[in-house]
Amino acid sequence: MAIDLKAVEQLATDQSSLKAAAGLAKPAKWSGVGGSRDGALIWGECAGSGANPYRVMADLRDLGNKCTCPSRKFPCKHVLGLLWLNAEAIVPFTPADTPAWVSDWLGRRRGTSAAKPAINAPPDGEKDLRAARAVEPDVVEDPKDVARREAQAARRNEETERAILDALDALEQWIGDQLRMGLSGFIDDATARCRRIAARLVDGKAAVLAGRIDELPSRLLALPAGDRPRGAVVELGKLVLLARAFRATPRNTEIRRAVAASETREAVLADPAALRVDADWEVLAEQVQTRRDGLVSQTTWLLNLAATGPRFAMLLDFFPASAGRRGSVFTPGESFHGELVFYPSTQPLRAMLVRRDAAQDRPPLEWPAPDETLSDALTRPLLAEPWAIDVPLLLPQGRIARDAAGHTWWRSADGITTLPVAADISGILCGTDLTRTAAIWSGNRLAILAAQTPWGRIGGHD
């Protein structure tokens, strides 16, 4: 089954989609490109602006298509790009078994007629493939303009910094007020009080910190009632530490990332100091959470299967909840070889996918042994980054146990360490040895992402 570029042109909603698709119709942007043996389906993964790639698929019989990006355009530029790759045979579409995510999409499709090009589409003249392909010449800039722009940027930067410092003053004032009025009152009324100071922080350009404070009540309420005063002290104490750290080094990108905003994808990719790790990675879990500020956060946790290097990587993306439910990007349990670039940090964790190699048929790789003792793993990250909330851990051999009240605990095989588990666990995870466990230590509770057992790999939600 073959399509021609004319079909791509007709399918595009406008010229700018076509232009963007032309930019994506390059082999370097894509990985995992394949097609079904009957030639009807094609799929691929496209690097977008986020940390996670987008999964793109299309049915060549009727040009029905789907992409996991949050764009409201239908079809989006990624779908057009994939069709473009196919129409011009820019990359080989290796015949393969249909991946599960493509089959899932097929099962959800309502009809085959939905995606046919609109009959009363605007005349073709408005969309032009050649124009889309044309490379715009680089405009030579006047050095004076460049200097002026740089000066403007520096001034804006200073203004932002001033605004953040003011907002942090307000935050410390607010924290002092909470202590004076009593933490029991704070715990009861946390949602409303946090909302107010978060709004103030948004005005003060401390958007990341605002999002963190907005989510503070839900983290607090997840704790047992008796543990909430301690939890509140820990949470508020971390805010003080972060505010002080920012005052000490307002230009530090790592601290700025925790307070104001992250660098763009381009900035991280262009940063020669950013750590790049080429290794085998296993997808541990994907967490999708709707936040109070209307954003959905999508976190993919990866385990580095190599002997050394950062043990974990976290791919974090945000998109508006109004963009609708988004498909998963990775399948927990799958492993791949690829290159990740880490946001510069004393403890590299947040990362972006740079390159993902084609999947190979091979037996699953073993998980490495923990790199450090458990007590070090629990506390070391807090020395470097005392405001961190989530600490990923690779636990040694252990087992799930229960106390008389029905609470769940993880206990190491040597019996020395016992850690409380956040969620109730049932089924297979309670009934077997956990030779290795990947978990997040957060709020002094463990959230199990996945474990290796005599029964094989078990996901935390299986």
Add this chain to the structure above:
Amino acid sequence: MTDAIKAEAIFDAMGAVLTRWTMGSAAAPAASLWRAELGDDPAEAELRLLALSGQFLGAAVVMEPAAALRVLPGIPALALPTVQEALRPLVRRILAAKKQAQVGTELVHFLAERGCTTHPADWMPAADDDDAPDIYAPWRDWAAIAGSESATRQQANDHLTADNWEDFWPAARKAALAELRRRDPSEARKVLESRLGSENADTRLRLLSLLSERLSDDDITFLEGIATDDRAPKVKALAASLLARLGRGPAAGEDTAELAGFFSVKTKGLLRRSRVVQAEPLKTPAQVQRRKALFDGADLASLCGTLGLAPQELIAAWEWNLDHAADMALINLIVATGTDAHVAQAADAINEHDATGLVVTLAPRLTSADRARHAEAAMNAHNIRFEQAQLIAGPAAQLDNPLSTPAGKTLLAALQREDAKPSDQVAELHALGLLASREGARQSLQRLTAAGLLQGDPRLDMLRLNAALDDKGAKP
């Protein structure tokens, strides 16, 4: 001052600090050990103390369990291997796509017939899941142990006796009893005789029903005791129905005579005169109700006796498809109180007379081979769909060429219609996947993809699983 002592001292101070903050009073005065670090400004001191305490409480204080912890025993390995790793995603998808418990039950029975089980991370039976195949008994008992306070039973071996009855968890015990009954029927009965009385009514019902396997005259005395003495009406009724299968139904009484009155025995044909049994037309709803109630308390042998026929004669002479309610009532009566021979005869008669819907009711008492045979016959003769055929055939149909049946032709035609949607025929394709043998599934996949379905189409999941599964089960 060493670090260890200092940590102890901080820990001691934290109690007072937390209490003061919870109440809303200044806590710095309670943390004298950090006086130098906190400084003199009271507001600043509170924030500094908050940062220090937060770090200490977050890093150094980890909850400890209040009481002794209980670790559950390991999930036991079953007698069959788990499904191959590569097929687990397919199993998970089939289980997830159809949330109904029925689909899960069908799938696990199908897998057991093919000689494998689910992976415990994909599916595990609940403790009370009596529909799960016996192979899963250890997992059901594991779930029971997980749900109970402690595990006290110590099962030493698989051989059930009256003496080690208490050492078995319920699901394993039932599986062991069923196995014993197949091997040594009278030994199984003796074990039940000594132990049944101490179980609750639901368990008694389930255990007693195991006697339908290899039922014989040796069981009569035991069953008569249950039928008269048991405390639960449903257990008594089951014992009575088992007795009736042995020809020991209650003596025909007034009710049986009244029921017989709803039917007439006539002769027809001039040369080869044969008898027919017909239901008299019912005139009022009250009569409908009355006949139904009388059937519920009746047994096949007494009814036949009152009509002056042997059971075989009644089944042969019955006029099917005249009164569907009467047909269904008779079939239910045969299932409850007929012998295996009567059940088989009734199934044949139904097939002959195009009353296929009734075979589903008989199916639980037919052998797998008979079920598959009847399903195939019904599909070829009466145009029933795969879904119905699957209900008749159960998990071991193993049809080699299902798409050549009328149901297969209808399905192919429906899938190739102009207005066919990707969500059409989901249940039919799933049933086809359960009915086919491995070879049949492979051929069906080829024919369906040739007819335009995509290889990755999720409606083909069951067929793909079937085609990929090793065929360790025997064809019935």
